[in-house]
Amino acid sequence: MIPAADPARPTVGVIGGMGPAATWAFAEAVLAATPAASEQDHLRLVVDADPAIPDRNAAMAGDGPSPAPTLAAKGAALLEAGADLVCMPCVTAHAFADELRAAVGAAWVDAVEASADAVRAAAPDARRVGLIATTSTHRAGHVPAALARRGLAVVPAEADEHAAWMDLIYAVKAGRHGEGERAAARAWAARSVAAGAEVLLAACTEVPLLLQDGDADVPVVSATEALAAAVVARAGARAGARNDARP
Template sequence: MSERILGVLGGMGPLASAEFMRQLTLLTPAERDQEHVPAILWSDPRVPDRVAARRGTGPDPLPVLVRGLRGLEAAGCGAIAIPCNTAHGWIVGMRAATRLPILHIVDAAAEDLRRQGVRPGTVGVMGTVATLEMGLYQDGLRGGGWDVIVPPPEDMARLVSPAIAEVKANRVEAAYAPLAEAARSLVARGATAVVLGCTEIPLGVAAGPALPFPVVDTIAALARVSIAWAREGATPAAVA
């Protein structure tokens, strides 16, 4: 293992950040403590709500995100992973505020689609309303040859958004049924795989039986590219 230290800008939400650290550990090919990835988690749940900010009903989270970035810089980190999809809507401002590379979660998801053998075509994406409205995955995956379909507004209101809220409230098991229904609906509309584009969603999906089609757990995907960076200095090819 190299001495590269990974900075994890988290707290959005805290459970997703904890799961990222768990996946970072489980996915590292290591036989002893010293072979794992050195990492520092900055978990600050005080970051203003990203969905509210994007919709103009809440404060800008960028100043708090930048404070975390600077703390990780000062701690000696060499790159940043952010286990929150919606926060990547502020990626331009964050990259302007730090000298460190930020490992983009959409690039990590594209890398995981390739890892699973999902060929260019139609994929579904589930995420927060803000993530989907910003087009993070629609824009990001297009460069890799994928077209993106998302849940219709009625499925977002009835299934996806309430399920994300359940996970944030630590009622993870209650999130499984609505998320599974929304994912199956995307496959019925022609998706060959479903990207779980909110880091709360993989936690809910993992609370029940495995879905019978490829899914991209964006927490695990980000952990894999973080491990590659720490071991080899590699970053996934940008798809946008």
Template sequence: MEAKSLGVIGGMGPKATSVFFDHVIEQTAADRDQDHINMVILNHATLPDRTSVILSQKGELFLEAVAKDLKLLEATGVSNIAIPCNTSHYFYDEMQKMTSINIINMVDESLKVIYDAYGEHCKVGILATNGTVSSGVYRKGCDQYNMQLHEPSEEVQEHVMDIIYNKVKRNLPVEPSEFEGIIQHLLEHDQCQCVIIACTELSCIPIQSEIAKHCVDAMAVLVQKSIELSGKQSITK
């Protein structure tokens, strides 16, 4: 397959973008510099907060800002665009209409992975921002695949938001066991068969393999799809 360049609209948040970049490098089969993917990364940290614009119904503020990024990436000649931010995918259709370049849909690609592994009628727990949860992007997708999306209780969701905004985004340490406890609660108490990690900040937190095997990380799915569409092989396959 012909090698193609990848555009990335990052900064949502910067740490998550850094982790995405590192994972693409680490998981691309390469013996030398020239075997890696050519990437153009826009770390647009000042993009309006996605959760805020969704909840306040001011999505045009985000779309006006990201439109400039799409034009910049078009000018560089990239073949595909990755956006390592789940919440931004609430605006996926509008963003795709702004450009002729394929934007990788991390929500749909992640749900495909879950469907292939668990099939119809599986109960899927979601860990994400309030914006992603309230936007319904994953619920709509689950409905299309005839899967059941389970949203955390208000108490658990507040805990998730605290980890995202008051720890990861502030570059403060997160005890992995704290995050693992939330996942275990969804698996054991709420009887979910799978948990989707649908926030790239949460993807920055390392978790034990025994727990990770019950999760689908949307960031990891985006990394794999980015490598594939760039015409490269992944070392994890």
């Protein structure tokens, strides 16, 4: 247990480090999504940003160990450390999250479900989504399946488009997300819109560092912001339940 200064306040456990920059962008998105007038109004976050978590893309390609046992162990440890909710700002890693979900139970806040809900909310009449993600996320199918449950199909992309996004995502992981990378991201996003996308889902937590809403002719939904909003909503409900339960 890491002692909380205020035990009545919800603690959000974050399994981070995938990648390092995306973790802190997510933490800032939680801040931005929190209605707060002063420092003391914010949620408590306990973040394990571990960049040595086995590479999800390598594991999916059969070139490395699965991150699943590590993720489950971290989730359980965050609950023991005092987390009321547990989340993981990495969409690709959700393909390895079954064991983690089982370990944290009702405390789990799912980034893929939150993202699919946000896409539907941003484009209520859309049927075709441009999915900006790692090739592993495309291959794993967990994001297309969540979108399909909401009546949304993924616009097919060519192999060179997948390769271009992977190059950009790995650039962000290495700390490069300047104007050159952002211009490339806008160009690839425009191609997806030309191919029929009515809404874009930036479904890798690195992508919002390159492409934001307003950078394309259709809405751009950020998985990072969608997860942050879901966490704040769940934590708010949790805080209410806790306050109601107190004498």
